[in-house]
Amino acid sequence: MNIDEIEQDLGVMQLSDSFFPTGIYATSNGLEFLFTEKKIRGMADLIEMIRINITQQIGPSDCVALGNVFDSANKHDFDKVIEADNIVxxxxxxxxxxxxxxxxxxxxxxxxxGFVADDKILEQYQDSIIENKVHGVFPVSFAICCNALKIKKEKSMMMMLYGFTVGIVGAALRLGLIQHFEGQKIIHSIKPVISQTVKEFSNKSLLEMWQFAPQVDISQMSHEKMDSKMFIT
Known part of the structure; x- marks a missing residue:
C-alpha cells in the first residue's frame, strides 16, 4: 500500500466517523414517529426500514447524484455540479x-x-453556497468533499450508505428500540444491500434518478407534525 492509498483510507475513516460534525446524529428519517406509533417493534422491522430507504430512495437518487457529481468534478464541469444540486x-x-x-x-x-485548501471545485462550491447559487444538499456536498480528499467514487457511495445505516441504528439505540449488540447485527445484515446498491447505481446518469417510497414519505411528514420529538427528522 502506497502513501496515496493510506491517505485515502484515512479520509474514509475521517468522514465516516460519527465524531465528524455534520449534524446527522440529530436525524431519524421518520423512525421516531414510527416508534412512537408502535409501527416498528424490533430488529426485523428496523432492517426492513433501512433496506427500503437505501433501495427505494438513497440508492436511486442520492447515490446517482453523488456519482455524477464525482465525474463532473473530475472533469471540472461545475455547471453539471449545479445541475445535480438543483435536481436533488x-x-x-x-x-x-x-x-x-x-x-x-x-x-x-x-x-x-477548513482543512483542505487546494481543491478548486471544493472552493467553487463553497463560494456558490455563500452566494446562494447552489443549495448545498448533502449527497452533492459529500461527493465534492470526498473527491477533494481523493476518495474513490464507489467508496464514497459506500460511506454515504453506511453513514445512513449507522445513523438510523444510532437513533434506534437512543429511542430504546434496540440494544448495542443488536445494532451491530443490523449493520452487518445491511452490508449486502449496500454492496448491491453501489454496484447498481454507480454509473447511472442524472436522467435515470428516481425514488419511490410513499410510506417512508408519509412517516417523515407525520414526524414533522409531532408535538414533542427528540430528532429533527
Missing part, C-alpha cells in the same frame, strides 16, 4: 428532510474547506 433539492419533497440535507451538506463543506 427538487426531488426531496419533504421539507424537513430537504432542510436537514441542506444543513448537513453545508456544514460538511464548511468543515472540509
Amino acid at each position: 433539492f427538487a426531488t426531496k419533497s419533504i421539507k424537513e428532510i430537504r432542510d436537514a440535507s441542506v444543513r448537513s451538506g453545508v456544514q460538511l463543506v464548511k468543515c472540509v474547506t
Whole structure:
C-alpha cells in the first residue's frame, strides 16, 4: 500500500466517523414517529426500514447524484455540479428532510474547506453556497468533499450508505428500540444491500434518478407534525 492509498483510507475513516460534525446524529428519517406509533417493534422491522430507504430512495437518487457529481468534478464541469444540486433539492419533497440535507451538506463543506485548501471545485462550491447559487444538499456536498480528499467514487457511495445505516441504528439505540449488540447485527445484515446498491447505481446518469417510497414519505411528514420529538427528522 502506497502513501496515496493510506491517505485515502484515512479520509474514509475521517468522514465516516460519527465524531465528524455534520449534524446527522440529530436525524431519524421518520423512525421516531414510527416508534412512537408502535409501527416498528424490533430488529426485523428496523432492517426492513433501512433496506427500503437505501433501495427505494438513497440508492436511486442520492447515490446517482453523488456519482455524477464525482465525474463532473473530475472533469471540472461545475455547471453539471449545479445541475445535480438543483435536481436533488427538487426531488426531496419533504421539507424537513430537504432542510436537514441542506444543513448537513453545508456544514460538511464548511468543515472540509477548513482543512483542505487546494481543491478548486471544493472552493467553487463553497463560494456558490455563500452566494446562494447552489443549495448545498448533502449527497452533492459529500461527493465534492470526498473527491477533494481523493476518495474513490464507489467508496464514497459506500460511506454515504453506511453513514445512513449507522445513523438510523444510532437513533434506534437512543429511542430504546434496540440494544448495542443488536445494532451491530443490523449493520452487518445491511452490508449486502449496500454492496448491491453501489454496484447498481454507480454509473447511472442524472436522467435515470428516481425514488419511490410513499410510506417512508408519509412517516417523515407525520414526524414533522409531532408535538414533542427528540430528532429533527
